[in-house]
Amino acid sequence: MKAARKTSKAGAAMAIPDPAAGDDRRARSLVTPEGVDLKLRLGDAGERAAALLIDLLIMLAALIAFALLAALAMIGSKGKGWEVIGTVAVLVFFVLRNLYFVLFELTPGAATPGKRAMGLRVAARNGGRLTADAIFARNAMREIELYLPISFLAVQGDQVGAWISLAGLTWCAVFMLFPLFNRDRLRVGDLVAGTWVVKAPTRKLAPDLVETSRPSVGRFRFTMAQLDAYGVKELHVLEDVLRRYETKTIALVAARIRLKIGWSAAPDESDGDFLAAYYAALRGRLESRLLLGKRRKDKFDKG
Amino acid sequence: MAELHLKSYRFRAEREDDWRRLETLLTKVGKGSAKALSDEELLALPVLYRQALSSLSVARATSLDQGLVDYLESLSTRAYFLVYGTRSNFVERLGGFFGHAWPDAAKALWRETLASFLLTLVGVLAAYFLTLHDPDWFSAFVPGDLAGGRGPTASVEAMRATLYDHGEHKGLSVFAAFLFTHNSGVAIFAFALGFAFCLPTSMLMAYNGAMLGAFLAAFGMKGLGFEAGGWLAIHGVTEISAVILAGAAGLRIGWTLAFPGDLSRPAAMAQAGRQAATLMGGVVVMLFCAGILEGVGRQVIQNDFARYGIGLATLVAWPAYLYLPRRRSVVR
Numbered sequence: 284m285k286a287a288r289k290t291s292k293a294g295a296a297m298a299i300p301d302p303a304a305g306d307d308r309r310a311r312s313l314v315t316p317e318g319v320d321l322k323l324r325l326g327d328a329g330e331r332a333a334a335l336l337i338d339l340l341i342m343l344a345a346l347i348a349f350a351l352l353a354a355l356a357m358i359g360s361k362g363k364g365w366e367v368i369g370t371v372a373v374l375v376f377f378v379l380r381n382l383y384f385v386l387f388e389l390t391p392g393a394a395t396p397g398k399r400a401m402g403l404r405v406a407a408r409n410g411g412r413l414t415a416d417a418i419f420a421r422n423a424m425r426e427i428e429l430y431l432p433i434s435f436l437a438v439q440g441d442q443v444g445a446w447i448s449l450a451g452l453t454w455c456a457v458f459m460l461f462p463l464f465n466r467d468r469l470r471v472g473d474l475v476a477g478t479w480v481v482k483a484p485t486r487k488l489a490p491d492l493v494e495t496s497r498p499s500v501g502r503f504r505f506t507m508a509q510l511d512a513y514g515v516k517e518l519h520v521l522e523d524v525l526r527r528y529e530t531k532t533i534a535l536v537a538a539r540i541r542l543k544i545g546w547s548a549a550p551d552e553s554d555g556d557f558l559a560a561y562y563a564a565l566r567g568r569l570e571s572r573l574l575l576g577k578r579r580k581d582k583f584d585k586g
Numbered sequence: 587m588a589e590l591h592l593k594s595y596r597f598r599a600e601r602e603d604d605w606r607r608l609e610t611l612l613t614k615v616g617k618g619s620a621k622a623l624s625d626e627e628l629l630a631l632p633v634l635y636r637q638a639l640s641s642l643s644v645a646r647a648t649s650l651d652q653g654l655v656d657y658l659e660s661l662s663t664r665a666y667f668l669v670y671g672t673r674s675n676f677v678e679r680l681g682g683f684f685g686h687a688w689p690d691a692a693k694a695l696w697r698e699t700l701a702s703f704l705l706t707l708v709g710v711l712a713a714y715f716l717t718l719h720d721p722d723w724f725s726a727f728v729p730g731d732l733a734g735g736r737g738p739t740a741s742v743e744a745m746r747a748t749l750y751d752h753g754e755h756k757g758l759s760v761f762a763a764f765l766f767t768h769n770s771g772v773a774i775f776a777f778a779l780g781f782a783f784c785l786p787t788s789m790l791m792a793y794n795g796a797m798l799g800a801f802l803a804a805f806g807m808k809g810l811g812f813e814a815g816g817w818l819a820i821h822g823v824t825e826i827s828a829v830i831l832a833g834a835a836g837l838r839i840g841w842t843l844a845f846p847g848d849l850s851r852p853a854a855m856a857q858a859g860r861q862a863a864t865l866m867g868g869v870v871v872m873l874f875c876a877g878i879l880e881g882v883g884r885q886v887i888q889n890d891f892a893r894y895g896i897g898l899a900t901l902v903a904w905p906a907y908l909y910l911p912r913r914r915s916v917v918r
Contacts, residue, residue: 316670319639321663369760377767381774391615391671406667408856413671415679416687417856420863426778458781469852471781475839476863477856483667486660488605489653493595519652526653566650567592573648574593 311467311481313410325468326403326480335429337397342379349375380430384422389415394483404483408467417476424472428458492525493563503560509544510568516581518569521562525555533558594649601641605661608634612664635665683867691864692908695834698841702791702833706826709795710802717803727793727800736801742808749810749817750888762881769825769873773832777866780836783844787836794829798822816890819897821880827904828872835862835869872904 309325326334353368360368378386387395393413394404405421407413432455435448462470473479513521524536537554540546540561548557569579611631614622623631642658649655692699716723721738728737736748779786798818805814838858846854879896887893 313666315639315662315666317636317639319643319662321666322659323663366760370763373760373763373767377763377770381770391668393667393671404667408852411670414860416860416863416867419867420859423774423863423866424778424781426775427781431775474852474855475781475859477852477859483663484660485664486657488602488609488657491595491598491651491654493592493651515650518650522652563592566594569650570592570594570648573650 308466309468311479313406315410323406324482326398326401326482328462328468330401330403330482331398331462331468331480334395334397334401334403337400338383338395341396342383345379346376381422384425385418388413388418388422393418398480402482402484403480405478406481408473408477408479413478417478419476421470421472421476421478424470424475427455428461428471431455432459489526492522492559493566503557503564505544505561505564507568509546510565512540512544512582513565514579514581514584515569518562518565521558521565525558525562528555594645594651594654597641597644597649598651598654601637604634604637605641605658608638608665609661612661612668615668631665632669635662635669638662638665683864686912687864688868688871689908689912691861692831692868694861695831695838695865696909698834698837699831701837702830705788705791705833706795706798706830709792709797710799713796713799714803714806717800718807721804721807724800724804727796732797736804738804738807742810745805745808745810746813749805749813758882758885761885762877765881766874766877769828769876770870773829773869773873774866776829776832777836777839777862777869780833780838780840780862781843782840784837784840787833787840791830791833794826798826813890816893816897817884819901820884820887820893821876823897823900824872824879824904825876828869828876831865831872832869835865838862868908 307324309327311323311325313321313323315321349372353372356364356368384395388405392399392404393406398404405413405418407417432452435451435455438444438448458471461474462468467473467479469479521536524532534554537558540558541548544561546557572579607630611623611627611634614627638658639662642655642662645651645655645658713723713727717727717738724738725733736745776787776790779790802811802814802818805811839855839862842854842858843851848854849857879900883896884893887896
C-alpha cells in the first residue's frame, strides 16, 4: 500500500503541461493518490512579486512597531531595562529576517500573509508532504536572492565601492531573475527545496444558472436544430455572460444568438430570460450528448 | 421543464450539502489550526474529501457547468493539501529532528564536511605561517574592526587583557544574542552561497580559517598561545564546527547542481537541498549553544584549564552525538 502510494506520488512529480488545458501554460497536473488530477495552476511572476512586496511591508511595519515599543519600554524603565530590551531586539530582528517566511509557511495554509492575499501557497513539487526542511531550504536561499542584493544596494562609498556593488548586483541578478527563466517559475529556493508556488484560490459555490432561470423556462421551446448551433465552448462563454449579467452585453449576445438560430422574439420577451432559457436548453442538449460519449467542443465541431 | 432533464442539476442538488460541510471545515482549519476540529469532524474530513474528489471526477465527465467544476477543483485542492499536508505535532517533529534527522544528515554529508574542514585547515595553516613569517599579513587577513586593537603591533599586556574579562558582567545576554544571530546569519549565508557552484562557500571557509590562523599567530608570537587557545576553545569548537557544517551543506548544494548524478537535476537538487537544510537546522542549534558559551561562559569562566576542559568536552560530545552509530528506531 505504501509503495503504491509512493509511485503514484512519483508519477505526479513530472511537470507535464496538461494537454487538455491547451493554451494554459501555467497548468500542471497533480494526480492525487486517489487517481484524480487536480490540475493545479502555478502562480505567475507578477503575483509572486506582489506577495513578496506585501510581506516586506509587513516586516517593515513590525520592525517599526517594535522599535516604538522598545523606545517606550526604555523610557518606562528609565534605561534600566536595556539589557532585556537589547536581547529581545536582537532576537526579534533575527526572527523577522530569517524565520518570518519559515514560520508562516509551516502553518496549514503554507503561505505568508502576502501569498495568502494573492491566493498563493507553497506545495511540494512531487505532490507529497511539504516538509519543514523544504520550507527552511527554500527560505534560507532568500539570503542570496533577496538580502544580498539589498545589502549591495545599501552600500555607500566611493566610486570604486559603487563599481563593486554594481558588479555584485549584476551577479545577484542571476539569482533574482531566475524565476523568469524557467517554465515552472521556480526561484532558486524552490529549486533547492523541491517546491513550487501554486494558486490556491478559495471559490464560492455560485448558484446553478439552470435553477435561477426556472420560472421563465417553460415559455421557450427550442428545436433540435436550434440547439445544435453551438458547442461547449460557446456554452461556457454564455455562462460567463449570464453570471456577470451586464445589460449591454446581454442585449448584444441575445441579438446575436437570435439571429444565428433564427428565433423571432415575442414582443414581451426579455433578453435575460431568453438567454437563461437558451442556456438551460443548450446545456441539457450538450450534456445528454456527453453522456453518450460525445463532447461537442465548439460550434465548428460537426461530430 | 428543462431542468428535470438536467442530470448535472440533480447531481449537484444531491451532493451540495456535503461540499458545503467540507468547505466549512476547511475554513475552520484555515482560521485556527487542525486542533480547531473536533474528533468527529477530523474523522469526517477524509470521507468528505474523497466525496469531493469523486464529485469532481463525475462533474468533469458529465457536467458542463463551468462554475461548478471550478468550485470543485478549488475545494478538492484545498482539502488535498490539508489531508496530505504535515499534521504531526511540533514536539514529535522536534524529537524526530534531534533523534535521527540531524545526525543522519550529518552522516550523509561526511564528504562535504571533510572538504569543508580541509578548506578551513588550509586557511588556518596558510595564515598562521604567513603571519609568523611576516606580521604585516595579519591586517590582510583580519579586518580592522574585528581585530579590536589586537595584532602583532600591540603589547603583550594589551593582548593578554583581551583574553580575560575583569569583572564586568553587564550585558552578557545581549552579547550572546548578538553572537548567535550574527553567526547564524553568516552560516545561512554560507549555505545559500553554495548554490553558486561551491566557489563562494569554499572561499568563505578558507577565509574563515585564515582569520583564525592569523589570530593564533598574533598571540603565538607574544607567547600567549596557550591562553589564547583556552579563550578560543571554550566556544570555538562548537562555533567552528557549526560553520564547517554550514559550509558542507552549501557545498552539497553546489556540487549537486553541477553533478546531479543518476537523478534529474531538479530531483537531485530537491533531495540534496532538504538534506542540507536539515543539517542547517542543526547548525543553528549549535550556534545557539556557541553563542551562550561565548557570550556568557567565556566571560564568567576565567581559568584557562576550565576553558580547555569545556572545549574538550564539546570536542568529544558533538562528533559522538552526530557520528556514532545508533540503533534504528522502529519505522512507523
